Amino acid sequence: MTDAAYFCPLSHEGVLAVRGPDAGKFLQGQLTCNLDYLDESTSSLGARCTPKGRMQSSFRILPHEDGYLLAMTKELLQPQRDNLGKYAVFSKSRLLDESAAWARFGLNAADELLNELGLTLPPAADSVARSDSRLAIRLPDGRAELWAPTPDEQLLQLLQARLPQAPLERWLLAQVRAGIGQVFGTTAELFIPQMINLQALGGVSFKKGCYTGQEIVARMQYLGKLKRRLFRLAAEAPASDLPSPGVELFSPVHGSSVGEVVLAAPAEAGIEMLAVLQEDAAADGRLYLGSPDGIPLSLLTLPYSLNPDQEIKR
DSSP states (O other): OOSSOEEEEOTTEEEEEEESTTHHHHHHTTBSSOGGGOOTTBOEEEEEEOTTSOEEEEEEEEEETTEEEEEEEHHHHHHHHHHHHHHHTTTTOEEEEOGGGEEEEEEESOHHHHHHTTOOOOSSTTBEEEETTEEEEEOTTSOEEEEEESOOHHHHHHHHHHSOBOOHHHHHHHHHHHTOOOOOGGGTTTOOGGGGTGGGGTOOOSSSOOOTTHHHHHHHHHHOOOOEEEEEEEEOOOGGGOOOTTOEEEOTTSSSOOEEEEEEEEETTEEEEEEEEEHHHHHHOOEEESSTTSEEEEEEOOSSOOOHHHHTTO
């Protein structure tokens, strides 16, 4: 289902722009990722944390003109703009909602079309290709994002002529299977970055120096005391039972909830999801969605492994 070529409008996300002479310096002290690694051909996942290391938002960031663009779920864009604005007043940077300025599409198995657009995208995750005012971004599982300034009716017509359009749920299912977590409004300030494996996907730097929440995030990485982490699960349930981010999971191992849904999508045989779980409950394997007697869940594998020694080199 997820291997065939298709395109999908990324209607669930917006674009926050941070621009100005001090944009890089300002963001470097706010975000988990290292902006020194970014250039015209590189993007990154990242997060912004509270002083206690809890993620307020997660995003994909890339340089653009006199600043940076951050793609995040729409519901968090304005709160993040307002909150960052309290600190931006002390620097030569400005925050703009540029969601309406960009048309963004998810592409699967469509490299030939990208090549025709002059966007020859390397296979390495986080790579960026640019042609004129359009750009493409490689995702860790081989999919791509295509960004174009609006309006670009010619591009939309080309996509519609060459590729079938898939619903957003299909794109999100691929995200679940790629093990890429995301912060939504209902899960803001609930997880530290390692709980959704952001450090394994290049979204956390342990070499960049201080940023808000850095002490907590680093302590979790170096001392290894994390007891809750990301798992992929499945449920034999109809799409009508699809859980929202933040819905709790239960296990007889504990009397209270043992985790929360990060992201869920309909699949061929039911529902697949990413969830942050207590490791002892995951090891026990008796997991239920929504209540102690809710829908049974089964564990699936993630497409990558965790390597703390490699992660701290970034």
